[in-house]
Amino acid sequence: MSTQKRDLLRKGNSELAGLGIFVWSIPALVAKSDKFGRIKTCPNAGICAALCYARTGRYTFRPVVNAHTKNLEEYMSDPFAWKQKLQNELKAKKFRPTGEAHSFDWETRQDFDWWVTSGGKAVRIHDAGDFFSYRYLLDWLDIAENNPNILFYTYSKQVSDFKKANKEGKIPKNFIVIFSMGGKQDELIDTSQDRHDDIFPNLQVLTAAGYEDQEKSDLMAALLPTNKIGIVANNIPRLLRLQGTKSFSLAQKNGLKAA
Ligand code: SF4
DSSP states (O other), X not given: OOOOOXXXXXXXXXXHHHTTEEEEOOOSSEEEETTTEEXXXXXXXXXXXXHOGGGSGGGGSHHHHHHHHHHHHHHHHOHHHHHHHHHHHTTSGGGSOOSSOOOOSSOOOGGGHHHHHHTOOEEEEOSSOOOOSHHHHHHHHHHHHTOTTSEEEEEESOHHHHHHHHHTTOOOTTEEEEEESSBTTGGGOOTTTSOXXXXXXXXXXXXXXXXXXXXXXXXXXXXXXXXXXXXXXXXXXXXXXXXTTOOXXXXXXXXXXXX
């Protein structure tokens, strides 16, 4: 058995790393674990499961699948120890604010001026997977609460769980959730109030629907001063053909085949 120390958070791709963003991921949709069997990691996935970028390309490479599965197993084996380990990891200097303001060439929401001006670091939870249990969500919210200088952000289809946590006052001010359309709980998203995203086949459809494109920076989904985040679907020809002209929310509502 390997005793090598393994960090739980990894540096994102070069764009994310340049912005001081660290990433945590688990397998998309379903994990197959030798230890725990089959685990549904996106319980409220709807039409998104058929269009999921995180079930294609590099996400399916063995080392990536293994690393994501290991993350999930480490949490499930002992959530308390996992939390302690992550808390310790977040004490490292690399997670401290630089003290120099971020210079974005796009407008950011005012309630996060404190983070922008401090040159804060960020953790993006899940570039694949979702909050598969309420307990797991609460563990992340706790971690965020204990690290108030770090921005935690995530896309999620666990709308009712987040609304419950919000009602219970458990979402700290440094935690931003973007509800993601294309799931079983789309109808619980108040599109006029809740921060949410929809995925469009191209920029024209996105703009016509009144959404703001977040292409320029991964942080835009969290920090743009709007609650309507638009994402242009990844350039994966097979998935683009399947999606056709619809947004994820429309595909969820009417099905992929309907015009
Ligand atoms: S919830 Fe996200 S990761 Fe899970 S299947 Fe849907 S798009 Fe993929």
